[in-house]
Amino acid sequence: MDFKHCNTINNWIVFNTSFKIFQTKMNFELLQILLNIILITTVLYIICIIAFTVGLYNLKERFFTFNKKINVKVSVLIAARNEGKNIYKLLQSLYYQTFSKELFEVIIIDDHSEDDTKNIIENFIKEKDINIRVFEAENIGKKLAISQALHLANNELIMVTDADCELENTWIESVVNFYYEKKPKMILSPVLLSPANNFFEKIQVLEHLSLIGSTAGxxxxxxxxxxxxxxxAYEREAALEVEKQRHDFNIPSGDDMFLLEQFVRNYGYNKVKFLLSKTAIVKTNTCKTVSEFFHQRRRWVSKTKFYTNWKIISTALTVFFFNLSIVSLFVSAFFIPALWSLYLLLTLLKFFIDFPLLKNITTFMNQSKILVWALPLEFIYPFYVIFTAVSGLLINVSWKRN
Known part of the structure; x- marks a missing residue:
């Protein structure tokens, strides 16, 4: 081999060695950046969840003895679309309310149902002595249906629920008592998914309870x-005033969150209260299929890109990036095996951070038995969050094919 060839080989060896050193250095620097991001998001997540947990633990459960002197009148608003299988259960629970039927009305907007929803409602009205009015939707979508119902309402306090829900018979009475006592502009109350028979349903219930716990806290x-x-629930006059300033009616979802944002903007955070009372619980159905579940969650997520409240945005980003950190560690561990221990450590840390909040809200909701699924959920949850967040922001969603 001549000198020229030897020199070429030596140069290649030097270049290859230098490149590997550079690559190793770059990988190390990228790893350092990743770990720093993980540290920051972890600290923010811990602060956020601890704050919510402290709030939930300090929130007193409410017990009411109805004050007959209270003369607050209520309008219950419901948007219904293709709820033939569920609407009768809701109507029954409204009929059996302990609150005086003379003091509340029910306004149902039928949003272009293709089944017998409207017929079931009309037959119920004929059979029962209860003030229910049903109207055809003037527009399309739940948000506009609720808006239409609001303008048809006559009473001081508005209460909103869904057509597939079942109410405690003390639901109206409890909310009215709380409103009379605290005078908030908006009242948030607990929602429980049911049933929880199989693994899929139990995971749904537990995940949803974590959201309710965070809402309350x-x-x-x-x-x-x-x-x-x-x-x-919210004051009718306040809602009508708020509606003049809303610009989200072209967004398919978010009838609740955008309203919350506007109420906070108009009246301040201290005018929004959470009613922690078993007598005010509303039950709704768990999803029966995985595709139905992800469609619902993508619909919820799709509205987040339109949020304007910095506290809501910062909380959503904190949760997203913390879960993204866990997913990033999981993926990186296939290339850097030493990261497996860090992935497991961070997942277990999340479990211990979340557990007190989950323990409190499951105990309140009499759902302590499903708490055994909390640890398995922690290993699933980050992947679910990232998938629904990304797909929800990229894929168009609809409300019941509307």
Whole structure:
């Protein structure tokens, strides 16, 4: 081999060695950046969940003896679309309310149902002595249906639920008592998914309870960042005033969250309260299929890109990036095996951070038995969050094919 060839080989060896050193250095620097990001998001997540947990623990469960002197009148608003299988259960629970039937009305907007929803409602009205009015939707979508119902309402306090829900018979009475006592502009109340017979349903119930716990805890510290449209109440005049300033009616979902944002903007955080009472619980159905579940969650997520409240946005981003950190560690561990221990450590840390909040809300909801699924859920949850967040922001969603 001549000198020229030897020199070429030596140069290649030097280049290859230098490149590997550079690559190793770059990988190390990228790993350092990743670990720093994980550290920051972990600290923010811990602060966030601890704050919600403290709020939930300090929130007193409410017990009411109805004050007959209270003369607050209520309008219950419901948007219904293709709820023939569920609407009768809701109507029954409205009929058996302990609150005086003379003091509340029910307004149902039928949003272009293709089944016998409207017929079931009309037959129920004929059979029962209860003030229910049903109207055809003037527009398309739940948000506009609720808006239409609001303008048809006559009473001081608006209560909103979904057509597939079942109410405690003390639901109206409890909310009215709380409203009379605290005078908030908006009241958020607990929602329980049911049934919880198999693994899929139990995981849904537990995941949803974590959201309810966070809703209650955040509201308790004057920091309401979530709500559930299946169980809300607000003053009619305040809602009509707020509606003049809303610009979200072209967005398919978010009838609850955008309303919360606007109420906070108009009246302040301290005018939004959470009613922690078993007598005010609303039950709704768990999803029967995985595709139905992900469609629902993508619909919920799709509205987040339109949020304007910095507290809601920062909370959503904290949760997203913390879960993204866990997923990133899981993927990186296939290339850097030493990261497996860090992935497991962070997942277990999340479990211990989340557990007190889950323990409190499951105990309140009499769902302590499903708490055994909390640890398995922690290993699933980050992947579910990232998938629904990304797909929800990229894929168009609809409300019951509307």
């Amino acid at each position: 955040s509201a308790a510290i004057g920091f309401p960042v979530m709500c559930n449209g299946a169980n809300m």
